[in-house]
Amino acid sequence: MVRAERAPQELLQLQSITKDFPGARALNDVSLKLYAGEVLALMGENGAGKSTLMKILSGVWPFGTFEGRIVIDGADRSFRDTHDAHAAGIAMIHQELALFPELTVAEHLVLDQLPSVISWKPIFEKVQKFLDDLGFALRADTCVKQLSIGSRQLVEIARALYRDARILVFDEPTSALSETEVVQLYRIIRELKAQGRGILYITHRMDEVFELSDRLLVLRDGQNAAEFSRRDDQGQVRARGDLEPLLLKAMVGREIREVFPQRAKPGEEVVFEVDGLSLYRPNGKQRLYEVSFSVRAGEVVGLAGLLGSGRSEIFESLFGHYHPDGPKGPGYRVEGKVRVGGTEVELSAPADSLRAGMAFLSEDRKGNGLMLGQSIHQNLHLAGSCKASGSWLQSMNFSQETTQTLRWIQELHVRCVGPAQAVGQLSGGNQQKVVLAKWLETAPRVLFLDEPTRGVDIGAKAEIYQWIQKLAQQGLAIVVVSSELPELLGLSHRTLVLREGRISAEFSAEEVTQEKVMGAASL
Amino acid sequence: MSSGNRTWRGLLILAGLSILLHFLTDGTFSEARNLTNLARQVAINGILAVGMTYIILIGGIDLSVGSVVALCGIGAGVLQVKQGWADWTGLQAWIGALLSLGASILCGILIGWFNGFMITRYRIAPFIITLGMMVIARGAALIFSDGAAISPTGEAFNQIGQGYLPIPVTLGVLGVTLLIFAISAFRASGELRAKLLNFAVGLLLFCGAAYVFGNYNGLPYPVLVFVILAIAGSWILEKTRAGRFTLALGGNPEAAWLAGVPIRKLTVGIYTVMGALSGLSGAILTARLNGALPTAGELFELDAIAAVVIGGTSLQGGSGTVTGSVLGAFLIGTLNNGMSLMAIPEFYQKVIKGVIIVLAVWFDTRQRSAGARKTAH
Numbered sequence: 001m002v003r004a005e006r007a008p009q010e011l012l013q014l015q016s017i018t019k020d021f022p023g024a025r026a027l028n029d030v031s032l033k034l035y036a037g038e039v040l041a042l043m044g045e046n047g048a049g050k051s052t053l054m055k056i057l058s059g060v061w062p063f064g065t066f067e068g069r070i071v072i073d074g075a076d077r078s079f080r081d082t083h084d085a086h087a088a089g090i091a092m093i094h095q096e097l098a099l100f101p102e103l104t105v106a107e108h109l110v111l112d113q114l115p116s117v118i119s120w121k122p123i124f125e126k127v128q129k130f131l132d133d134l135g136f137a138l139r140a141d142t143c144v145k146q147l148s149i150g151s152r153q154l155v156e157i158a159r160a161l162y163r164d165a166r167i168l169v170f171d172e173p174t175s176a177l178s179e180t181e182v183v184q185l186y187r188i189i190r191e192l193k194a195q196g197r198g199i200l201y202i203t204h205r206m207d208e209v210f211e212l213s214d215r216l217l218v219l220r221d222g223q224n225a226a227e228f229s230r231r232d233d234q235g236q237v238r239a240r241g242d243l244e245p246l247l248l249k250a251m252v253g254r255e256i257r258e259v260f261p262q263r264a265k266p267g268e269e270v271v272f273e274v275d276g277l278s279l280y281r282p283n284g285k286q287r288l289y290e291v292s293f294s295v296r297a298g299e300v301v302g303l304a305g306l307l308g309s310g311r312s313e314i315f316e317s318l319f320g321h322y323h324p325d326g327p328k329g330p331g332y333r334v335e336g337k338v339r340v341g342g343t344e345v346e347l348s349a350p351a352d353s354l355r356a357g358m359a360f361l362s363e364d365r366k367g368n369g370l371m372l373g374q375s376i377h378q379n380l381h382l383a384g385s386c387k388a389s390g391s392w393l394q395s396m397n398f399s400q401e402t403t404q405t406l407r408w409i410q411e412l413h414v415r416c417v418g419p420a421q422a423v424g425q426l427s428g429g430n431q432q433k434v435v436l437a438k439w440l441e442t443a444p445r446v447l448f449l450d451e452p453t454r455g456v457d458i459g460a461k462a463e464i465y466q467w468i469q470k471l472a473q474q475g476l477a478i479v480v481v482s483s484e485l486p487e488l489l490g491l492s493h494r495t496l497v498l499r500e501g502r503i504s505a506e507f508s509a510e511e512v513t514q515e516k517v518m519g520a521a522s523l
Numbered sequence: 524m525s526s527g528n529r530t531w532r533g534l535l536i537l538a539g540l541s542i543l544l545h546f547l548t549d550g551t552f553s554e555a556r557n558l559t560n561l562a563r564q565v566a567i568n569g570i571l572a573v574g575m576t577y578i579i580l581i582g583g584i585d586l587s588v589g590s591v592v593a594l595c596g597i598g599a600g601v602l603q604v605k606q607g608w609a610d611w612t613g614l615q616a617w618i619g620a621l622l623s624l625g626a627s628i629l630c631g632i633l634i635g636w637f638n639g640f641m642i643t644r645y646r647i648a649p650f651i652i653t654l655g656m657m658v659i660a661r662g663a664a665l666i667f668s669d670g671a672a673i674s675p676t677g678e679a680f681n682q683i684g685q686g687y688l689p690i691p692v693t694l695g696v697l698g699v700t701l702l703i704f705a706i707s708a709f710r711a712s713g714e715l716r717a718k719l720l721n722f723a724v725g726l727l728l729f730c731g732a733a734y735v736f737g738n739y740n741g742l743p744y745p746v747l748v749f750v751i752l753a754i755a756g757s758w759i760l761e762k763t764r765a766g767r768f769t770l771a772l773g774g775n776p777e778a779a780w781l782a783g784v785p786i787r788k789l790t791v792g793i794y795t796v797m798g799a800l801s802g803l804s805g806a807i808l809t810a811r812l813n814g815a816l817p818t819a820g821e822l823f824e825l826d827a828i829a830a831v832v833i834g835g836t837s838l839q840g841g842s843g844t845v846t847g848s849v850l851g852a853f854l855i856g857t858l859n860n861g862m863s864l865m866a867i868p869e870f871y872q873k874v875i876k877g878v879i880i881v882l883a884v885w886f887d888t889r890q891r892s893a894g895a896r897k898t899a900h
Contacts, residue, residue: 319781321781350780350782367777368777368778369781371771371775373841378774382771386768386783388764
């Protein structure tokens with residue numbers, strides 16, 4: 001006899017949440033249920049309303065600034081601020097970790113419940129025991145700045161559990177983690193689930209969704225788009241191949257057939273050439289060893305390699321990051337020859353590279369790609385203004401610039417209120433498009449793209465892929481770095497593999513496979 | 524909240540304060556003579572506030588301003604009095620006056636350049652280097668003046684601080700400026716209604732200025748200089764690449780550098796201009812007082828910073844307007860003037876002024892964060 005399955009306990013219910021911003025409705029009648037002991041994957045493109053929904057759940061948008069109900073354990077809750085949400089057992093594990101680098105692990109855990117007179121020793125001991133019980137490999141007295149990103153995330157999780165949070169929200173937790181750290185995170189999430197906590201898991205990565213989730217909820221344009229269960233009516237786990245197309249369709253609102261557009265044949269002319277590029281650290285240690293490669297007009301070259309193999313450093317040395325005034329500070333030394341369109345160019349500051357016809361979309365768009373508080377217009381024309389010649393005090397052609405801004409917004413499908421909107425208010429994918437437009441506005445001949453789709457949703461990803469091919473067809477020489485191998489191989493005509501600052505292998509699009517690349521990268 | 528709205532609100536507050544003072548002082552406040560003096564007093568702080576706007580926009584600070592005003596003023600005073608240029612007559616006197624002015628500005632330029640150079644070349648925090656310079660320049664002013672006032676400066680030189688543009692020329696200048704303002708107001712993009720409103724308020728201001736300056740001695744030279752600098756400062760910030768670079772540098776220095784903004788040149792340039800404006804103010808102050816004081820210009824830097832901050836420029840850099848700072852300078856000046864007219868004891872004036880500065884900025888920040896909450900996603 002089969003025993004009737006006990007109905008799962010309902011932890012959280014969001015009912016008909018509607019949230020308006022001036023000029024835009026961010027959420028329209030969105031509902032969500034979370035049961036104890038399950039992982040609910042929350043999916044949707046950037047701008048679909050996931051972040052807004054989580055801000056409502058965590059009390060960032062207080063009760064009264066939205067319509068709808070938050071029900072926890074069957075009781076209505078109205079949060080005035082994030083503290084109320086904490087008290088109700090909700091914890092956010094942030095995408096960009098909200099920690100204090102100078103404080104110790106223990107201090108993070110007890111920060112909001114400190115007595116007025118503190119005696120640290122018992123606190124450290126108590127926290128250490130707590131961490132040991134969890135099985136987290138953390139020392140209570142370490143400063144957070146000494147921890148890796150993965151360990152910092154453990155601190156956030158530990159903090160949530162120390163408060164005995166029952167609803168944990170993970171916002172793209174794996175985006176900065178190494179492979180082993182990801183495996184560890186999966187293990188912890190499964191344990192949390194087994195303890196009967198409810199997990200809301202926001203991610204763009206399909207692998208994770210199918211690895212972890214019990215149910216999936218898709219938002220699109222601020223509305224519930226679809227809900228799926230991993231099990232069918234008979235309780236059998238549904239195959240990924242069946243579910244994934246449905247998911248993608250629900251997210252994008254159309255079917256995505258071919259993610260990677262057709263590659264056109266590259267031209268003959270060599271547009272970009274680098275010869276013997278070496279980079280030395282301030283302590284004299286060499287980081288890049290005589291890296292040489294060339295890119296033809298219309299060719300997309302992929303740079304593959306493990307984290308720390310020197311992929312980004314190649315771009316950074318070619319674009320002035322190691323100039324004494326640059327973000328990395330003084331003491332670095334760069335050697336090597338660079339030719340753009342056959343002419344040798346002297347590169348020192350980013351402005352030199354810009355004038356030579358190069359453009360570099362860095363991987364850290366918030367840190368060094370955008371002025372988040374300023375308008376789309378201002379951001380979009382900055383590099384172009386720097387490249388333009390003439391006196392600084394010449395009047396700019398405002399109407400012509402505005403026409404350009406509007407054209408880019410339209411061509412790249414930037415979702416925004418208008419050119420005057422601050423870029424900080426845009427979603428990640430749309431921010432990335434603004435950075436891309438900023439560099440395209442300088443009419444470059446060579447384009448370096450470092451992780452062009454990081455933190456970008458699937459729809460915007462496909463658009464960026466199409467743009468890369470379109471730009472190649474227009475004759476640009478393009479070099480791409482990406483941690484996602486399928487993406488890199490799908491885009492590139494040629495793949496160069498880096499290992500410890502040296503080029504270790506080169507594959508054409510016909511011969512390349514992920515296995516070959518990984519082999520040449522790790523060895 | 525958009526910068527346009529803030530300008531309107533600033534103008535409204537200023538108008539309200541003026542009407543209030545008119546009644547509190549039985550009309551003394553709004554006499555042409557008093558308003559002319561008020562404008563002349565505002566001019567110096569205003570000139571400094573224009574430069575300080577740029578300094579704060581790039582995320583910097585310049586604490587040396589007041590001391591540099593004193594030192595440059597002493598420089599001009601030494602040339603006028605100790606070198607005997609004040610006794611020159613005829614054309615020579617005018618040349619002497621201009622050379623004294625030039626020397627004062629040059630002195631400011633050198634100090635400003637040095638500040639900028641130390642900040643960019645040796646990465647010294649602006650707060651530290653300009654704090655040091657504040658003390659050094661004050662000391663130098665005391666050394667060169669032997670700790671005493673240097674006076675009297677020459678008649679021709681004094682015109683810089685005390686002279687007026689004759690009334691017919693004043694009216695002519697105002698007329699032409701109004702015309703240019705009208706044309707640019709109507710050529711700008713936007714709704715017709717907004718344009719008309721802009722123009723109407725502009726017209727009102729110009730008529731007021733014509734009434735005030737026409738009924739007394741004309742437009743004081745310091746005010747003329749201030750207005751020209753304010754217009755230039757505002758135009759450069761909003762319409763030129765230099766302005767775009769300034770905002771970018773303050774908004775995100777790293778992104779600005781990587782987009783190719785020449786941050787060293789820009790930073791040095793802005794501190795140098797701040798120095799030049801301090802030198803100019805030093806000469807104007809000396810000319811207004813008939814002589815140079817080593818203790819002149821005390822706390823001028825803080826008045827300028829207050830004007831900029833009241834004007835809505837963020838101390839973090841990257842957002843703000845020159846127009847706001849100009850309004851801020853007028854607000855502080857009006858407050859000073861009104862309290863003096865009402866014979867409030869000076870010690871109490873300081874307390875009231877401080878309280879009002881804090882309240883103004885608190886109110887502004889609150890309004891802005893409320894605005895940001897409404898528009899943020």
